[in-house]
Amino acid sequence: MWKIDIKAPFGGYSPRWFKNTNSTYGNSNQANAMTNIDMSDPSALKQGFGITTVTDNSDLTAELVDIGESDRTFQLAIENTAKLHSLSGTVLDNLTNFPHTISGTSVVGQSVFLDVNLGYFYFYRTNTGADIGKASNLDGTPTFDDDWGSTTDAGLKVFTGAKYPVTSIDINNSSYMVFGNIQYMGYYDGVTLDVQAIDFGAGKIVSDMSATNDYVYVSVNDAEGENIHTKGIIYVVSDPTTTTWVDTINVNGKIGATIVKDGIVYVFHQKNASDEITLSYVNGNRLEKLTTFDGALPRYGQVTIWKDLIMFRSDHKIYSFGQIAEGQGNILFSNISPKYTHTSVDYGAIANANGKLWISSSDNSTNHDLSYQNGNTVTSSWTSLVFNVSNGDSLAMIDSLTIYTNALEANAKCDLKIYKNQGQTLVKTLEISETGKTRHVFRNLGLNDIEDFKIVLDYSSGSATKLVDIRQINIKGHNYEL
Structure with missing residues (x-):
């Protein structure tokens, strides 16, 4: 089993992020790319202005x-x-x-x-x-x-x-x-x-x-x-x-x-x-x-x-x-x-x-x-570093994700997208939108054949007034032999 946490305090761009669109260098709370993300509050990733x-x-x-x-x-x-x-x-x-x-x-x-x-x-x-x-x-x-x-x-x-x-x-x-x-x-x-x-x-x-x-x-x-x-x-x-x-x-x-x-x-x-x-x-x-x-x-x-x-x-x-x-x-x-x-x-x-x-x-x-x-704006996105989760002859499977947010209002929405293997394939889009919730759990995902993956937060289908603040993301998975 393995677990990756993306949590506060968030660290802005990773070192030399601009050299590689699939960078692995940096801390899990840093970004490989972003557009209009407000990070002036250290406790959350927020939609930009x-x-x-x-x-x-x-x-x-x-x-x-x-x-x-x-x-x-x-x-x-x-x-x-x-x-x-x-x-x-x-x-x-x-x-x-x-x-x-x-x-x-x-x-x-x-x-x-x-x-x-x-x-x-x-x-x-x-x-x-x-x-x-x-x-x-x-x-x-x-x-x-x-x-x-x-x-x-x-x-x-x-x-x-x-x-x-x-x-x-x-x-x-x-x-x-x-x-x-x-x-x-x-x-x-x-x-x-x-x-x-x-x-x-x-x-x-x-x-x-x-x-x-x-x-x-x-x-x-x-x-x-x-x-x-x-x-x-x-x-x-x-x-x-x-x-x-x-x-x-x-x-x-x-x-x-x-x-x-x-x-x-x-x-x-x-x-x-x-x-x-x-x-x-x-x-x-x-x-x-x-x-x-x-x-x-x-x-x-x-x-x-x-x-x-x-x-x-x-x-x-x-x-x-x-x-x-x-x-x-x-x-x-x-x-x-x-x-x-x-x-x-x-x-x-x-x-x-x-x-x-x-x-x-x-x-x-x-x-x-x-x-x-x-x-604020809905033209807003945040991309994580690439996380290497395979090892030798084993590949990885993502089992679950848990996202912590502010208490969402009606029409608040953010899509969490998972890309695998150097960003070649979009394997899953998870909608973060349930009114009143602050903890969003997605179980039994079964996303397999993963060598590495990255996460993209996409606000384009959300609201510029009903905002989604991302406080923490927990990803759990396991490895299996080929």
């Missing part, structure tokens, strides 16, 4: 590449085109004079910045240059100065594919907007704008920047678009108005997005000659690896903090990473998805703004979307 499209979504002409995360009741958001939008509550462009069309030819929006003291700014490039625009009087009738940056100091540098990341920092009672300008870091303190305050060297590209503990961590790559031979360096800057830095952190490969959580700087980077992405954190003057995943390197505008977890976008997937319970390690899981997917370089921004998680997406054609998390 649904999304609702913002009001006046038809104003969009492309995906948004940056969404503000200020403490104002409204935000700025910028498209991968000439459109600058406002976001109030769950309504797009509720403010007067929005959307604003940035003047210029072949305009590509890059980033936005909001600060009640410093002002409201938007970064963009055209076919002839790049600039910083300034929006004013957003509490009344907004006005726009598209060439504020080049008029106040100078235009921005241009490099195809590069971002103009921007953040804020308060040092010695002074507030600064700091931003990347290709090979430079610039700043604005409310009086002085210097778009080339610090020069990191010709050929360098600022990919992102994060501020914490009176320092700005500026991520710089020595090339853009090249992963094999890219060398990244994180420069630690203590005073944006100086021309130098106080420390550096070498990165073996290309740096993508960075983000600060609880005073710690987290860094997404792609090692040289690797098809994997690594998430690390800054420890002194070195990076400490946390986890790896496959997909595209998250970039500026594609990382945020939501529900005390690091949320990030890679290709068409949105991931959550962090510690979900005291005493437990960090886990990685996927609990929400964008409306549209495509294979362009940019996949749209995510942001935690106005108390909601926002996701921008596009089909790279005529359909564009800005949605916020709302409720």
Whole structure:
């Protein structure tokens, strides 16, 4: 006889799950695959989150590449085109004079910045240059100065594919907007704008920047678009108005997005000659690896903090990473998805703004979307590791399964599917649906000729409001000789 238990605390994705769709490596409570599974409660696997499209979504002409995360009741958001939008509550462009069309030819929006003291700014490039625009009087009738940056100091540098990341920092009672300008870091303190305050060297590209503990961590790559031979360096800057830095952190490969959580700087980077992405954190003057995943390197505008977890976008997937319970390690899981997917370089921004998680997406054609998390979804599934249960000349038979859930309401449903022998054959589908029950027992299954098996939880025929929380799964079986 043998028994396999899948139970809390659930462990997110298994190590290097993306290398094998029939992985056996990891713990029984970890997943080989998942779509929209909420694991923020360590006691159960739950259906992931649904999304609702913002009001006046038809104003969009492309995906948004940056969404503000200020403490104002409204935000700025910028498209991968000439459109600058406002976001109030769950309504797009509720403010007067929005959307604003940035003047210029072949305009590509890059980033936005909001600060009640410093002002409201938007970064963009055209076919002839790049600039910083300034929006004013957003509490009344907004006005726009598209060439504020080049008029106040100078235009921005241009490099195809590069971002103009921007953040804020308060040092010695002074507030600064700091931003990347290709090979430079610039700043604005409310009086002085210097778009080339610090020069990191010709050929360098600022990919992102994060501020914490009176320092700005500026991520710089020595090339853009090249992963094999890219060398990244994180420069630690203590005073944006100086021309130098106080420390550096070498990165073996290309740096993508960075983000600060609880005073710690987290860094997404792609090692040289690797098809994997690594998430690390800054420890002194070195990076400490946390986890790896496959997909595209998250970039500026594609990382945020939501529900005390690091949320990030890679290709068409949105991931959550962090510690979900005291005493437990960090886990990685996927609990929400964008409306549209495509294979362009940019996949749209995510942001935690106005108390909601926002996701921008596009089909790279005529359909564009800005949605916020709302409720749950039935587009939800979880796949276990493959469990090897045969031994030598013996095969295995699954005798029974017991599933523990919350008390199910009417119309709550989840299908548990059993696949055998490297996932080649679906041998049984068990319906978890009986109203009021918390323990669902399936006996005398007699599923034979099993070398190995895996379990898939499928919510597609269930309900987005009557939910099924999986607390534990027990599988019992025995072996027999051929």
